[in-house]
Amino acid sequence: MGYEISASSRTAIIITFAIYTLGMIAIGLYSKKTMDKTAVDKYVDEFYTGGRGMGAIVVAMMVAAGLCSAGTFLGGPGLGYSVGLTWVLAGFSQIFMNFTVFGEIGKKVGIVARRINAQSYVDLFVSRYNSNKFIGVFAILAVMMFLGSYVVAQFVGGARLFESMTGLSYTLGLVLFAGLVLVTAALGGIKGVAAAIVFQGIIMTVSVIMLFILTLSHLGPLTSVYKEIISIDPSVVTPWTWSPMYQFSMWIVYGLVWIGLPHGAMATLTYKDTKSMHKAIIMGVLFVLVWTLALIWTGSLGRAMFPDLEVPDQIIPSIAMKVLPPWLAGLTLAGVAGAIQSTVGSMVIIISSTFVKNAYQSMINPKADSKKLKKVTVMSTVAICIAIFILSINPPNALQFMITFAVGGLGSAFFWPLLLGIYWKRTNEYGAAAGMVGGMVTYILGAGNYLPIAMGMNAVVVALFVSLLLTVSISLATPKPPKGIIMIWFGKYYPKEVLSK
Amino acid sequence: MKKEEFYETNYSLDEIEMDPRFIICEKEMKLVFGVQIIFTLVSIIAAYLLGSGDPNNYSYILGLPTWWFAIIVISVIFTGVVIYITKFKLVDMELSDEVENDDLAVK
Numbered sequence A: 001m002g003y004e005i006s007a008s009s010r011t012a013i014i015i016t017f018a019i020y021t022l023g024m025i026a027i028g029l030y031s032k033k034t035m036d037k038t039a040v041d042k043y044v045d046e047f048y049t050g051g052r053g054m055g056a057i058v059v060a061m062m063v064a065a066g067l068c069s070a071g072t073f074l075g076g077p078g079l080g081y082s083v084g085l086t087w088v089l090a091g092f093s094q095i096f097m098n099f100t101v102f103g104e105i106g107k108k109v110g111i112v113a114r115r116i117n118a119q120s121y122v123d124l125f126v127s128r129y130n131s132n133k134f135i136g137v138f139a140i141l142a143v144m145m146f147l148g149s150y151v152v153a154q155f156v157g158g159a160r161l162f163e164s165m166t167g168l169s170y171t172l173g174l175v176l177f178a179g180l181v182l183v184t185a186a187l188g189g190i191k192g193v194a195a196a197i198v199f200q201g202i203i204m205t206v207s208v209i210m211l212f213i214l215t216l217s218h219l220g221p222l223t224s225v226y227k228e229i230i231s232i233d234p235s236v237v238t239p240w241t242w243s244p245m246y247q248f249s250m251w252i253v254y255g256l257v258w259i260g261l262p263h264g265a266m267a268t269l270t271y272k273d274t275k276s277m278h279k280a281i282i283m284g285v286l287f288v289l290v291w292t293l294a295l296i297w298t299g300s301l302g303r304a305m306f307p308d309l310e311v312p313d314q315i316i317p318s319i320a321m322k323v324l325p326p327w328l329a330g331l332t333l334a335g336v337a338g339a340i341q342s343t344v345g346s347m348v349i350i351i352s353s354t355f356v357k358n359a360y361q362s363m364i365n366p367k368a369d370s371k372k373l374k375k376v377t378v379m380s381t382v383a384i385c386i387a388i389f390i391l392s393i394n395p396p397n398a399l400q401f402m403i404t405f406a407v408g409g410l411g412s413a414f415f416w417p418l419l420l421g422i423y424w425k426r427t428n429e430y431g432a433a434a435g436m437v438g439g440m441v442t443y444i445l446g447a448g449n450y451l452p453i454a455m456g457m458n459a460v461v462v463a464l465f466v467s468l469l470l471t472v473s474i475s476l477a478t479p480k481p482p483k484g485i486i487m488i489w490f491g492k493y494y495p496k497e498v499l500s501k
Numbered sequence B: 001m002k003k004e005e006f007y008e009t010n011y012s013l014d015e016i017e018m019d020p021r022f023i024i025c026e027k028e029m030k031l032v033f034g035v036q037i038i039f040t041l042v043s044i045i046a047a048y049l050l051g052s053g054d055p056n057n058y059s060y061i062l063g064l065p066t067w068w069f070a071i072i073v074i075s076v077i078f079t080g081v082v083i084y085i086t087k088f089k090l091v092d093m094e095l096s097d098e099v100e101n102d103d104l105a106v107k
Helices: A007-037 A040-052 A056-067 A070-082 A085-094 A097-116 A121-128 A133-166 A170-219 A222-232 A244-255 A262-269 A274-304 A312-323 A326-364 A370-393 A397-423 A429-447 A459-477 A483-490 A496-500 B020-050 B066-088
Strands: none
Touching (some): A007 A133, A007 A326, A040 A097, A040 A170, A040 A262, A040 A326, A040 A370, A056 A097, A056 A262, A056 A274, A056 A326, A070 A085, A070 A133, A070 A274, A070 A312, A070 A326, A085 A244, A085 B066, A097 A121, A097 A397, A097 A483, A097 B020, A121 A133, A121 A262, A133 A170, A133 A262, A133 A326, A133 A397, A170 A222, A170 A274, A170 A312, A170 A326, A244 B020, A397 B020
């Protein structure tokens, strides 16, 4: 541990965190009130996509805070600390995530989602790929298993941090982290999560800026700080610690392939109009720029304060304890909690929408009426939160495997089948299925070092290449996709009556 | 449209009249990709050229190693570019079909 905490500091931290927690509960209850007023037949629409009426700030935060998780607050600065500025450079590739997500697919998904009434990420694949059973099941399993395990990892990280900063128990931390998400997600659906995300985004921004400014003033003149860090370990200050090829591959991973991640693409289903989408890009870019610059950079400067930290992920909390007054350090804990909970909140909604819309409604009980669907929606969201909570108390070893591959695996599997499906008419279900499986398998083989195929780069790059090759070649070798589908996804005119059935 | 026609696979892709909005979407997608790739290349080339050599001999601008200072300047400039493109190059469009296409949809 990089820091020692006195009892009075702990009290201040706990009070700050308690205020944040109360704020979250208030938001959850308020959203429940809004959802209670929603008519039964509109409930599922409202629950998963907010009736497609989300404004700019909400959508901006859904992408930005939804994608920036514990990684941006703990893991990223940790790597900035241990690997150094070359990692910080790679981190900069993510600052335009709102621009790439909305710019790559935002408007087209916005239009098509209204045509097909898409409520989940998987709905897009099901519609474009001719309701292919294999693609449906593969996508459902991939989203639920990978995102589910990712959520557990986030909770575990959050609860451990809570434990070390407040001195209270891990389980209590878990209850506060998971319980709050349960309240907001299960009661308020995407609207509850969205309201919470805006609140969390503001907390994150305030805590990050305070931390950054006070760290710089604590350190003094930067030239001598860097000279000192160079004398400790020069590799921390040069980009050449990573080869240019590896650096390039990291920029592909963190810059271009966000749409392969369901929690990034989800916002394209919810925004109200293109004006708010454009505003969301600008706001999102500014927020992510501030978070990335301040946090990961602060992490790398931490070398001058703590030359030999045992657990690099502890660098931001360690710095917070050293340079901030205790109540502000508590705000940093709230900021990390916000980053974790905003990501988890959107993931819970996605897992729930995937289960309810794609597994329950399309496969298990297609005849369910809106009253029944409302019940299933609420119950399965609660059940998902409980299952995740139980897994987080004592995470099984098998889960580690899934967590390791979650983000890269999803990105490698879904990126090309989604992008090509949206912009290349010829893509069909056979090509997409091959591309999904091929991308995911290649990624796991490469990233897990089962086969030496990564060629000195992040394994996502070779996985994307394989996925592209398979999607295109298998599509070309098999028949064209059905005419009606291409009319819906590309045409000016399309068969509405088929859709309404 | 009949069910058989919906599932027809023997047709020409070009016979489907594209929605003009989708043509704009595709152009914007390429523009966004282009900007992100240029940002990637400029940042990496600047970092690895300016940051070569022994860190002990680095020069500094405003307290930062020159290459790192350059990266921050580049990021801020591209943020400006992205905001400019979003404000002035990306097109506003109607997302629902209800208004103009309702009576034209294939019956």
